[in-house]
Amino acid sequence: MASEWCIGIIGGSGLYDIEGLEDEQWIAIETPWGEPSDEVLCGRIGDVKVRFLPRHGRGHPVSPGELNSRANIDALKRAGCTDILAISAIGSLREQIEPGRFVVVEQFIDRTVSRESTFFGTGFVTHVSMADPVCPRLSEMAGKAIAACKGKVAVGATYLAMEGPQFSTRAESLMYRQWGADVIGMTAMPEAKLAREAELPYALVGMATDYDCWREGEQVDVAQVVAQMQSNGELARDTIVKFIENLPKKRAASPIDTALDDAVITAPDEHEPAMLAKLDAVAGRLLG
Ligand SMILES: CSC[C@H]1O[C@H](OP(=O)(O)O)[C@H](O)[C@@H]1O
Numbered sequence: 001m002a003s004e005w006c007i008g009i010i011g012g013s014g015l016y017d018i019e020g021l022e023d024e025q026w027i028a029i030e031t032p033w034g035e036p037s038d039e040v041l042c043g044r045i046g047d048v049k050v051r052f053l054p055r056h057g058r059g060h061p062v063s064p065g066e067l068n069s070r071a072n073i074d075a076l077k078r079a080g081c082t083d084i085l086a087i088s089a090i091g092s093l094r095e096q097i098e099p100g101r102f103v104v105v106e107q108f109i110d111r112t113v114s115r116e117s118t119f120f121g122t123g124f125v126t127h128v129s130m131a132d133p134v135c136p137r138l139s140e141m142a143g144k145a146i147a148a149c150k151g152k153v154a155v156g157a158t159y160l161a162m163e164g165p166q167f168s169t170r171a172e173s174l175m176y177r178q179w180g181a182d183v184i185g186m187t188a189m190p191e192a193k194l195a196r197e198a199e200l201p202y203a204l205v206g207m208a209t210d211y212d213c214w215r216e217g218e219q220v221d222v223a224q225v226v227a228q229m230q231s232n233g234e235l236a237r238d239t240i241v242k243f244i245e246n247l248p249k250k251r252a253a254s255p256i257d258t259a260l261d262d263a264v265i266t267a268p269d270e271h272e273p274a275m276l277a278k279l280d281a282v283a284g285r286l287l288g
């Protein structure tokens with residue numbers, strides 16, 4: 001069934017705001033999972049509703065390992081989002097992904113270790129598929145929007161999510177290359193997993209800011225990341241606007257909209273009422 005789009009944008013390092021939304025307003029959203037990183041900027045571009053959340057909060061107070069991704073995704077779902085386009089600063093693990101290039105991510109390797117990575121648990125045990133972790137429709141439209149804005153783009157990349165907050169050792173960086181990772185960051189996991197659990201199609205556009213440290217004699221620092229994000233900031237904002245302007249008028253259903261249909265294993269008479277209460281937004285479609 002066709003419906004309206006409501007696009008959630010998660011802004012990464014260097015992207016704490018988007019300009020030019022009509023009827024814009026920062027709104028605080030409460031969630032059963034605690035506080036999101038910030039208020040959500042709600043507005044629209046033409047007929048498309050837009051909800052923008054700066055992943056680390058305005059001014060970047062929140063560290064990657066302390067992000068409350070459950071609250072962030074729940075807040076976007078509560079704010080009415082149908083789909084999420086996430087933006088991240090990334091280190092490049094490949095010569096041909098030079099700083100400044102945009103990267104449309106297709107796969108993930110999750111090396112994070114100390115983060116709440118599911119909405120579910122005892123009383124509502126659920127296993128969603130992460131075989132294809134991003135939404136191909138959103139990813140394709142994101143790639144086209146970058147190209148339309150004259151950005152350099154690489155598609156089909158594998159993103160390694162590391163715990164951080166320290167950058168990698170040189171041995172780790174070299175190992176991740178051998179594993180087949182193309183880019184590295186600290187935030188897209190468990191964000192992408194949680195989006196899938198919340199039945200929100202998710203795409204990730206990375207902006208390469210550095211070559212991490214796998215090249216001899218080189219290492220990454222925050223100044224390098226910030227400088228690259230500043231020089232690419234306008235292009236990133238233009239890309240987001242182009243992506244939204246180019247959406248088809250109506251949103252056709254996505255298989256991800258019903259990701260929970262074959263995922264819940266707990267029998268209904270074993271459901272835990274306290275758990276169900278917290279899932280009112282995330283699994284509201286199933287729980288009624
Ligand atoms: C500021 S350098 C490291 C920092 O940048 C990336 O953040 P985000 O993915 O939110 O753009 C990386 O994952 C680290 O959190």
Ligand SMILES: Nc1ncnc2[nH]cnc12
Nearest residue numbers: 089090091184185186212
């Ligand atoms: N080299 C890198 N490692 C992890 N996260 C990053 N974000 C930007 N560059 C990064």
